[in-house]
Amino acid sequence: MAQSEKQSLPAGMLAAAGIVFGDIGTSPLYTLKECLSILPSGAVTEEAVMGFLSLIFWGLTLIVTVKYVIFIMRADHDGEGGILTLMSLARQNVGARLSRIIVLAGLTGGAFFYGDGIITPAISVLSAVEGIEVVAPALDRYIVPLSVVILTLLFVIQKHGTERVSRIFGPIMLVWFITLAVLGVRGIVMNPHVLHALNPAFALTFLLNHEALSFAALGMVVLAVTGAEALYADMGHLGKTPIRLAWLIIALPALVLNYFGQGALVLADPSAVKNPFYILAPVWAQIPLIVLSTLATVIAAQSIISGVYTLTHQAIRQGFLPPMRVIFTSATESGQIYIPVVNWLLFAAVTVVILAFRQSSALSSAYGIVVTGTMVLTACLAGIVAFKNWKWPLPVALFFLLCMLLIDVPLFAANLMKLLSGGWVPVLLAMTMLVLMLIWSSERSRLIRRLTDDPVRLKALISSLEASPPMRVGGTAIFLTRKEYEIPQALLHNLKHNRVLHERTVLLHIKTVDLPRVHNQKRIALRQLSPSFWQVTAAYGWHERPSMKDVLHLCGLEGFGCTLNEASFFTSHDTLVMKKRRGLAHAKGAIFHFFQRNALRAHEQFRIPANRVIELGGQKEF
The missing domain is CATH 1.20.1740.10 (Amino acid/polyamine transporter I)
Incomplete structure (x- = not known):
């Protein structure tokens, strides 16, 4: 327009x-x-x-x-x-x-x-x-x-x-x-x-x-x-x-x-x-x-x-x-x-x-x-x-x-x-x-509904990490989440295998709202959850193209300074394993599995430089 x-x-x-x-x-x-x-x-x-x-x-x-x-x-x-x-x-x-x-x-x-x-x-x-x-x-x-x-x-x-x-x-x-x-x-x-x-x-x-x-x-x-x-x-x-x-x-x-x-x-x-x-x-x-x-x-x-x-x-x-x-x-x-x-x-x-x-x-x-x-x-x-x-x-x-x-x-x-x-x-x-x-849309919704979205559990995890933190490393880690209060699987995998936590950890949820466009003044919701944890929700309309560079720029205007080249981005990419299904349910699952396997990864969707991305994952039944 x-x-x-x-x-x-x-x-x-x-x-x-x-x-x-x-x-x-x-x-x-x-x-x-x-x-x-x-x-x-x-x-x-x-x-x-x-x-x-x-x-x-x-x-x-x-x-x-x-x-x-x-x-x-x-x-x-x-x-x-x-x-x-x-x-x-x-x-x-x-x-x-x-x-x-x-x-x-x-x-x-x-x-x-x-x-x-x-x-x-x-x-x-x-x-x-x-x-x-x-x-x-x-x-x-x-x-x-x-x-x-x-x-x-x-x-x-x-x-x-x-x-x-x-x-x-x-x-x-x-x-x-x-x-x-x-x-x-x-x-x-x-x-x-x-x-x-x-x-x-x-x-x-x-x-x-x-x-x-x-x-x-x-x-x-x-x-x-x-x-x-x-x-x-x-x-x-x-x-x-x-x-x-x-x-x-x-x-x-x-x-x-x-x-x-x-x-x-x-x-x-x-x-x-x-x-x-x-x-x-x-x-x-x-x-x-x-x-x-x-x-x-x-x-x-x-x-x-x-x-x-x-x-x-x-x-x-x-x-x-x-x-x-x-x-x-x-x-x-x-x-x-x-x-x-x-x-x-x-x-x-x-x-x-x-x-x-x-x-x-x-x-x-x-x-x-x-x-x-x-x-x-x-x-x-x-x-x-x-x-x-x-x-x-x-x-x-x-x-x-x-x-x-x-x-x-x-x-x-x-x-x-x-x-x-x-x-x-x-x-x-x-x-x-x-x-x-x-x-x-239906299979994706079912998969997302299975994700935890519990602010109490998230707060408890953050409190325990602040109370007895693992080894700290410098820099900013940004974990992408599919729900606002989801505990990112990539964060759990990182703690389990690498046993480290960055100085600043950001839980970033990019959501699509039911509007063509969202004004920049209303795009970002930034909250500090603890001394080293922040939560960011970025809203985009369905006519817009999400950009991580723009999200970080708006976060900077809110007082959280960080650039693309300063952050490490952690994403989850789970290998889906279909439960036993029969007939049409099996066909639906197979089609969704094919789509999911060939869909763009998160860093490609949000224009994150590939050399700044760490992708962690495992197997997940659906």
Whole structure:
């Protein structure tokens, strides 16, 4: 948020065009084409075209503008947005049972985003490269290889960061939206009659007159609003006002004009239904349009990839995924991160999806379930926030929730029809991620609950050590603890095997609180427990990156002077031994054991120099 506050409003709007609207902004490449493809025998009628245009317009208006821009974006947590942020907000004022349900809903929404993450890059780039078919049909066999090459290059450069190249995302997407608008106006001039589709009666008439197609129609119209969640998820990077204004002034008008321009073209020339987006352009502009479309879809794919990194980092910090290597690729922008494991797993999944489906039209059959599922969960969590956090009267909050669900639930139900035609792919990935997050968080919580957290026992140990201390050595020893009053196993091992105690011993507990950020004035709680023992609790938000250097600096401001190079850090790393388990319990234990064995060590998480760390441990049953 701090970053966004430094930007002028026009600069923020330009950045929003490049970061936020990549997914929803490239939907015109395939949406109307796929909508009209469900018509019987491919027969394009005026009623169908007008009906779909009306459905698309009111989908953009009600779902994106009213639901997300006006209401959901109010639910910020210290400026941050996204499904896990909404989950965090909704948990604040509820009981334990409802809190568990909210966590399950939030994690399911997060898992759905992973499912979306393998479809969006594939369908976006494929749909752009498919423009080759319009210009040179003989080259259509190169569409899949070229799409794979483009995405391979995109994933390869992730490790270098996108800070420099991302500066041109905004200008490119601005040119893209201007192009959408110009092409749309060109089409509307052919047949201004399409503007009558702004009347919702055309949408209702089409659905009522084609009941057999109504569910399939709703399933395809969702393609126009995929990416709506990004408006909420990216609030922390840019702020509410730039995103809202960029949507209302840049993205929404351009999208509506282009969809209506495509509709006018199809009414004038029904054969254009095979690819109305590219055929809408003059022949001389089609090759440049393919290039621009490819750039726009690469930006859309980059937005999804960055979103997956951000979601993963947030899930790690909140304890729902094991600690893994996170590389911050920018010295100035905290949102610029790279997670190698996630990058290559996502690359493999996207590549398999492209090779398996091969066409954007085939991928559209797999698209929508996880997107609309996230919409339903977002609506439910927002209803809780409206009642519990915003203090809306219960009838008003329920009416608000009902209005959202009246739109979201039918769309979700309609997209469930795609389950057997490819929709199972993102759903399977989403459910896999949900199970892994639940296993890690539940098994980790059970393990931590077994740790002693008794201030009386800790005080007794310290008193005995002060009364009859072992041999003292100079310097400061810092023992990391997972609970505030835990007796560190590393301390006991050190006393048992080395029989020494440092002049100053610090018991340091770094905890993640249910906030995006913690102000430095509230970060450190320092207490002296005895002449040679201190207790430090350092609080970090789930959007922050803990740093031992910063912790020691803040301790110095509180009167306890120590630097990284003056202290010895003792950490515990126990080898877990699984008790006898059967069936699913054994599988859960094996997965957790694998995660625990491969998770980052404490000194890697908190950026402690390796030459200052002493790691002690033993075996522990779980």
